[in-house]
Amino acid sequence: MNPSTDAYPIDRIRQDVPVLHELCYLNTGTVGIMNETVLASHLEAISHYERYGHAGEAATREGYETGRAAFARLLNARPEEIALTRNASDGINYVVAGLDLPAGSTIVTTTEEHPAVLHPLALAARKSGVKIRMISLDDSDEELLKSFRSAVSGGDVKLAIFSHVSCETGRRLPVNDMCNICRAYEVLSLVDAAQSLGQFPVDVQQLGCDFTTGNGHKWLSGPKGTGFLHVRADRTDLLSPSYVGDGSVEPRFDRSRFSQNGIDDSHWAFRGDAWRFEFGTRNWHLYKAIADAVRYQEEIGWELIYQHVDRLSTSLKHELAIRSGVTVHTPDSWADSCGIVTFSVDGWDGVQLAEELWQTHNIIQRRVQIPSGVRISVAHYTNEQDIEQFLTALDQIRGQASE
Ligand SMILES: Cc1ncc(COP(=O)(O)O)c(C=O)c1O
Known part of the structure; x- marks a missing residue:
C-alpha cells in the first residue's frame, strides 16, 4: 500500500x-x-452552562448559530434554510409528517434506505393511507434512473426520498439526476445525506433537491444528537410541523392572546424560515461543537481528506477483491462510492463475521443486511496500519474457517 502523501497530516x-x-x-x-x-x-462549555444556569447562557445562543452557519456553509445553503435537529431521523419525520399528504398519494423510495426512512414511511402508510412505492438498487445507474423515472411519473407521486449514499453498500446514488427527474414530474425530493456530508461535497444548489437531511455525528465527528434539515426557502410553507413551542411560531408569545375567553390565533403562524422546527430549551452547546468539528476538518482541507479516504478505500477494495471467497459490494470508482467499503465472505453470515472481527480482533465495524456482510468505514483519521490490521484479522478468520 502506498504511504500517505506528505501533505496529509495523518x-x-x-x-x-x-x-x-x-x-x-x-x-x-x-x-x-x-x-x-x-x-x-x-x-x-457544557460544564459552564450546567454550573451557572441562565447566568452562563450569554454565549450559548451565539454558539448555537455557529452550528447552523457551519451546516449552511457545507451545504451551500442559507442559514435560514437550515433547521437544527437532533439527527437525520428528525429531518425525515419533519418532511414526511409535515407535508400532510392525502390518503392515496404515493411516496417513492428505495429498498436500501435506512430504517430512519422506512419506519416513518410505514407510519405514514398506516396513519394516513399514503402508498409507498419502492425501487431496487440492484441495477446500474442507467437502469436505476429508468425505474426511478417510471416510479415517479405516475401522477399520484408527491414525494421521493432517497439516500445520497447507501448505508448498506456505500454506493453513491445518481441523486443529481434523480432530483432532476423529480422536478420534471413536479415531485418533491428529500435527499438523505446522513452518509454523504463530510465524505464529499454536498451542494444543495447543484443537487436541486427540495429537502436535505443529515447529521453531525458521523463523518463530521461532531457530537451525538446533532443534525439538520435543509428546506429550500420557497418550500418552507409546504411543511407544517406536528410539534411547536416557544420559538417556532410568530409573532413572539403574547399572553393576552390566550385568555379565559379563548385563543386569539388571528396572527398566529409558523415561522417563515426553518426555525419553525426549533422550540424549547436545548443543549445549545452541541451545535457550537458541530461548528468546531467542521472547522477542524476545514483546516485540514476537504480536498486532502477526500484524496486520503479515496486512496485508502480504493486500496482496501483491491485487497479484498484478490482474496478468494470475498465479494466486494461497493463500486470501485471513487465517483460512485466513498469511504464505506462493504464486503461478504462465503460461508459467513454478516452478523457472525462482524462479531468475530470485534470480539476476537478488536476491529470496530458494522454488519450489513444487503447483502449479509460487513461494512468498513475509512475516515479522515484512518491510516494504513488500520487497514492492514483489519486485513490480517480477516485472513486469520478465513484461515480458521477453511481449516
Ligand atoms: C443513510 C442513513 N440515513 C439515516 C440514518 C439515521 O441517522 P440518525 O441517527 O442521525 O437519525 C443513518 C444512520 O446510520 C443512515 O446511514
Whole structure:
C-alpha cells in the first residue's frame, strides 16, 4: 500500500484521537470519534452552562448559530434554510409528517434506505393511507434512473426520498439526476445525506433537491444528537410541523392572546424560515461543537481528506477483491462510492463475521443486511496500519474457517 502523501497530516490528526491507539476503529459510518481539541472545548462549555444556569447562557445562543452557519456553509445553503435537529431521523419525520399528504398519494423510495426512512414511511402508510412505492438498487445507474423515472411519473407521486449514499453498500446514488427527474414530474425530493456530508461535497444548489437531511455525528465527528434539515426557502410553507413551542411560531408569545375567553390565533403562524422546527430549551452547546468539528476538518482541507479516504478505500477494495471467497459490494470508482467499503465472505453470515472481527480482533465495524456482510468505514483519521490490521484479522478468520 502506498504511504500517505506528505501533505496529509495523518500523524497529527491521530494524536488528537488517542483512542485509535487502543481500537482499530472502522465504524465512522455509525458514529465518528470527536477529536480531543473539540471535545475539550465542548466539555468546558457544557460544564459552564450546567454550573451557572441562565447566568452562563450569554454565549450559548451565539454558539448555537455557529452550528447552523457551519451546516449552511457545507451545504451551500442559507442559514435560514437550515433547521437544527437532533439527527437525520428528525429531518425525515419533519418532511414526511409535515407535508400532510392525502390518503392515496404515493411516496417513492428505495429498498436500501435506512430504517430512519422506512419506519416513518410505514407510519405514514398506516396513519394516513399514503402508498409507498419502492425501487431496487440492484441495477446500474442507467437502469436505476429508468425505474426511478417510471416510479415517479405516475401522477399520484408527491414525494421521493432517497439516500445520497447507501448505508448498506456505500454506493453513491445518481441523486443529481434523480432530483432532476423529480422536478420534471413536479415531485418533491428529500435527499438523505446522513452518509454523504463530510465524505464529499454536498451542494444543495447543484443537487436541486427540495429537502436535505443529515447529521453531525458521523463523518463530521461532531457530537451525538446533532443534525439538520435543509428546506429550500420557497418550500418552507409546504411543511407544517406536528410539534411547536416557544420559538417556532410568530409573532413572539403574547399572553393576552390566550385568555379565559379563548385563543386569539388571528396572527398566529409558523415561522417563515426553518426555525419553525426549533422550540424549547436545548443543549445549545452541541451545535457550537458541530461548528468546531467542521472547522477542524476545514483546516485540514476537504480536498486532502477526500484524496486520503479515496486512496485508502480504493486500496482496501483491491485487497479484498484478490482474496478468494470475498465479494466486494461497493463500486470501485471513487465517483460512485466513498469511504464505506462493504464486503461478504462465503460461508459467513454478516452478523457472525462482524462479531468475530470485534470480539476476537478488536476491529470496530458494522454488519450489513444487503447483502449479509460487513461494512468498513475509512475516515479522515484512518491510516494504513488500520487497514492492514483489519486485513490480517480477516485472513486469520478465513484461515480458521477453511481449516
Ligand atoms: C443513510 C442513513 N440515513 C439515516 C440514518 C439515521 O441517522 P440518525 O441517527 O442521525 O437519525 C443513518 C444512520 O446510520 C443512515 O446511514
